[in-house]
Amino acid sequence: MKHDDRTHEVAGHNGEVQAESTFAALAAPLVDEALSHNASIHADASPESLHQLRVALRRLRSLWWAYRPLLDRPENTRQRSLYRFLADAAGKTRDWDILLELLAGERNEESEAGALGAAPACLLEARERALATSRETLVNADIRNVLHGALASTSKELNTAPERHALQKFAAKRVHVAEKSLRKRMRKASRAKRADYELLHDVRKAGKKVRYLIELFGPVLDDVGHDHTLKRLKKLQQCFGELNDVTASIALLRENTNLFSDETEAHAALALLKERRKACRREAVQLLREA
Template identity: 35%
Template sequence: MNAHSTPRLRHKTRPAAAFAALGETGLRRIEDCIVNLLQRDEAEDVHALRVGARHLRAVLWVFGPLLPPGIAQRWKQDLRALADAAGEVRDWDVFMVETVQPALERQPGDSILHAVADTARTRRRLARETMLTRLAQYRDDPLPALHRDLAHLPLHTDDGSGSLGPFARTRVRKARKTLRRRALAARHDGLRALHRQRIAGKRLRYAIEALAPILPKQKTRRLHHKLVRRQVRLGGVVDESVARRLMSECLGVPLQEQDAGPDAA
């Protein structure tokens, strides 16, 4: 199977077999991203790795209840570590493109802005060096172990989950309920709750994309469009908070607690 092809899922597919197919495709895509990042320095490659990890984490969430506890926990930890490896570089990339560069275009002679840009580039370079070290290690281990997990899954045994169609719809409904609950909490609990809402929305979105062949097309298409719009809106709020944190780091001034982003130390 091509690394970028979509597995052919059917309503009667065993869920374990569906996870193996989706997991293998996701791992291949992540491997391609790591190769690109080790060979060149492009912001879009960092973003692609993060998106690939999120997609696979959503797949893991969908099928997690069917997996042996040891495998599910290992995948959860390893995929989180992978996403975290590229997180700081991605933050600096967004900060440069959406905050620093527009400011320099408006005030090209501002010495403080140029100092901020220099500091941001230095921090980003150091973060990238750390990221590449972690990715090279990840490629050697645990990535091969994740492939072995898929190779040894019992794909055709009756695990009590039935066929993929009903199972997938049940899991998507659960993800939607979680999103609604977090959306209500975000109305009262501030930025961190908003960040959790955003994560729940991404999980639902990527689960729908992975399971699209066996979900009701018209309903899921409308829901997917809504999730994309909401993700853009919430992403802007979170990115602004992260930008304040990074600007404070560049200027060497303390960050107000209410401005602390979800990833702030």
């Protein structure tokens, strides 16, 4: 499927680079990256390929959010919902990978050798079933045509819009809006009387959006403060990401304790993950208070 094939000036009459004309150049590499990782999943669904597909789709979702003021709102919402659906499809298998990785790590750290034993075959089998479902969902979604179609239609809408916006000013404004939202969520989470996972999760999502936008628009943003912000966000995301992984793994394990032939083994795994979650939550709250 071709993109809008009419020629458009990237720069406006005053020589400034335009946000509308730059969209395709920002989105196309992300689309190509997502399709490359999607192909990898069908050839060899490693945990890393699943993770990178989700990241590429999340970046696309953030880019469409950035351009939301310039686009038809219902259509923009539909596109972003679609990227979330595709990311969630890959995420079903990735959730099992994270659970298996966490349990392997806990086993390695456990002082009593063999307390949890090797990864239960039932969990490995569940991962393979999830992978089959992920592959089927992504195939049925026709992800290649969906992504190229979204890129083409959005590029056309932007390139035919009557109003032009300077990219530098537009990018700075959208990053500012995302940063403001992040600060608001950080304040709310840090003031909670007890560590509230949902509030901490909101901080994580808002932080990701800021990070993705800074990375996408980096070349046209003023350098002041953004390098420092990226370093701080990476540290925050590492901590909050681990908390999210452990929390999601606990929920997944609870939903599938019936897979274990030994109920004691399931309870032991849950107990270890709960301890890890408690430590991650303390670290996340401490980071917020230091911010």
